[in-house]
Amino acid sequence: MLQRKTSIALLAMIAAVISQGAMAEGDFAKDHPRRAEVNHRLNNQSAHIHNEIREGDMSPEKAERLHREDHRIR
Secondary structure, three states: OHHHHHHHHHHHHHHHHHHHHHHHHHHHHHHOOOHHHHHHHHHHHHHHHHHHHHHOOOOHHHHHHHHHHHHHHO
């Protein structure tokens, strides 16, 4: 029962982080003067992360951390 409550709490926290990031991304899309350059860099970074995972050079945990950091930038 404790494991289920912990899982539910974790899912709720993840949902809150994702929704918060989506709101920030909307503001960024409208107001950032160098949006195209930042988005291009983040897209390249994302492709690099996915390639590293596919080749087995990066753990999924590290990839998740890097994606979270990039999402904060966006």
